[in-house]
Structures are given as structure tokens and as C-alpha cells.
Amino acid sequence: MGRSPCCYHDASMKKGPWTEEEDRMLVEHIQKHGGHVSSWRNLPKAAGLNRCGKSCRLRWTNYLRPDIKRGNFTDEEESLIITLHASLGNKWSTIATHLERRTDNEIKNHWNTHIRKKLLRMGIDPVTHQNLPPDDIVNGALASPGLPEALLSAAASLAGLNSALMQAQSLQLLLQAISSNNGSAGLMANYNLAAGNAMLNASSIVPTSQDQMNLLSHATYYRPAGYPGNITSFAEQDVVQQLNASAPVLVSSAESAALVSESYPQETVAAADLPVQGVASLEPMEMPSMCSLEDDAFWKDILESNFPL
DNA sequence: AATGATGACAACCGCACCTCT
DNA sequence: CAGAGGTGCGGTTGTCATCAT
Structure with missing residues (x-):
């Protein structure tokens, strides 16, 4: 199946963080069209943006959409993410459909930066949701004479x-x-x-x-x-x-x-x-x-009191 | 105070898939 | 049915802020 070259390869297109002015132009353009985008590819030109259509779509869907919930994840949200990840794997978009007003990108980032590490500290493989191999436990942080x-x-x-x-x-x-x-x-x-x-x-x-x-x-x-x-x-x-x-x-x-x-x-x-x-x-x-990983002082205390680093 | 390390998050990139002609 | 255009998805990288030394 043929594929058109990605506009990211166009060196004249601006990349990197979006400015407030760019955000404003994008939002105004989309709102002017009733919040609906008929063609992301054509949007940048129509909106006067020197951005790739793909970049515009990402910016809108992940950050500028008015129905996005920002801020820290609640314990309930984290628990749900862990549960869903255990059964769905890295299907971030599917997981996102179960969390109201959260984007797949935000969930993915939160997983990689917070939840994944916490599971590892608890001796749980974040990929398989199984415990890490006993050898790792015996030879690693959990080793205990x-x-x-x-x-x-x-x-x-x-x-x-x-x-x-x-x-x-x-x-x-x-x-x-x-x-x-x-x-x-x-x-x-x-x-x-x-x-x-x-x-x-x-x-x-x-x-x-x-x-x-x-x-x-x-x-x-x-x-x-x-x-x-x-x-x-x-x-x-x-x-x-x-x-x-x-x-x-x-x-x-x-x-x-x-x-x-x-x-x-x-x-x-x-x-x-x-x-x-x-x-x-x-x-x-x-x-x-048990899955209140945001406030994990309880688990941290257990680990540190038993296996000081 | 300077600098390197680390963490968090935004954004990029390429592939897969869907739709239309 | 095949090909082109367009979008969605997930992995990865880049950037900035904060912390430790």
C-alpha cells in the first residue's frame, strides 16, 4: 500500500514546542468550524500555521481540546490503568476510553514515568504483571540472609x-x-x-x-x-x-x-x-x-525497612 | 553558585489501518 | 481489487524543571 511522505520530513515546517500564539490560532480555527476538522492535512494552511497537519492533530487531541482533564491522576484512575493494562497491554487508546477525559498519550506517559517504576520497585514486571523471576528477587533488592x-x-x-x-x-x-x-x-x-x-x-x-x-x-x-x-x-x-x-x-x-x-x-x-x-x-x-500507587509511602516503608539500599 | 543527574511531560516519528476512488 | 490519501496508535526522543553534589 502506498504512502505519502510524512510532512515531518519537510524542513520548512516548524517543529518543537507550540507557542501560545500557535495554540490560539489552532483553537480559533477549529472553533470557527464548529470544533470539527475535515482535513488535518489542509488545516495548517487554512489556519495560517507553519505546522504539519499531524502535529496540529496531536496538539489538539492531546492538549487543546476543551474536554480534556489535566492534572494528577487519582488513585482510582491509577488502579484502573493498572487493571486495564494487565488485560489489554499497551493498548493506550483502548485504556483511555475507560478513563473519562484522559488522553492515551497522557496515560502512556504516566505509566512510563510513574506506575511502571513503582511496579518494578514492588517486584512486579510491568509488562507481564507477573512477579519478577525468583532469581532476581533472591539476587536483587529482595535478597535476605x-x-x-x-x-x-x-x-x-x-x-x-x-x-x-x-x-x-x-x-x-x-x-x-x-x-x-x-x-x-x-x-x-x-x-x-x-x-x-x-x-x-x-x-x-x-x-x-x-x-x-x-x-x-x-x-x-x-x-x-x-x-x-x-x-x-x-x-x-x-x-x-x-x-x-x-x-x-x-x-x-x-x-x-x-x-x-x-x-x-x-x-x-x-x-x-x-x-x-x-x-x-x-x-x-x-x-x-493495594493499588494506591500515587501515595506509596506504605510500600516504600515496607521495602526500605526490610531491604535498605 | 555551577554543574551534572534525574524526572516529568510534550512532541516527534514511523507503521498500520481505514476509507475512498 | 489496487492504490492513494488520511488518520490513529504506540514507541521513542527532546526539552525543560528540579534535585543533588
């Missing part, structure tokens, strides 16, 4: 999780367990990993974006009474959430623990080789949103 083999295998099991959210939560469990250097806590984390992993494997369902957004909205997690760190019980919380969604009755931790065992018997049996701490003693605690 005396790390129990069970935790390393648990780290490897993260690859079985299907979403960034679940990986993030499981990673947190690992970090907490490692930081505590406490046998019961580590095993508790292992148990939770097994249960969370089992939930996904048993269902064979990749969570939809709405499912994950629903999960993101839940801020209550559980920790063992007296346990100094933060242990989240993803599978248990999920059961509680599902039951509470269907009936407005709070399910106790003990009940939910039993339900987890019923739902994922194989994995629970596997985890039963370990002296799992009783979940009946769990008490509610407030934790930041």
Missing part, C-alpha cells in the same frame, strides 16, 4: 496470580513475612498465598476490571492479634466480601476461614503441613489501597 525456602517457593508461586492487584497483595504478604523473620507469620503468609493462588486457579477466571475495582474499594484487611506487622488475608477477605455483598451480614473471621478451607480444600491441605495461625484471632485493620 536466612530467607526460608518456603518463602522463596511462595515467591515463585506469585507467577500463578493473574492480576497486578493480587500479585501486589501477595508480594506484601511475602515482605511482611520476611521482615518479621517470624515463623508463624511467614507460614501465615504462605497459607494466604496458597489460598489466594488457589482461588484463581480454581476459578480459572481472569478478574474483570470491574471485579478488580470492586476489590480495590475494600480497605479492611485482617491481621493476627498481637502481630506487629500487616498481614492481609486476600482469600479470606474475598469470601467475606462476597458473602457480605449478597447479604448485609458481617461474616466472622472464623466463618470465613472455614469457607476458605471449603472452597480451596486442596491448597488448604497443602498449607496444612504448616502450622497455620488460627484466623479466628484476626482483627480488622485499616490498610491503604
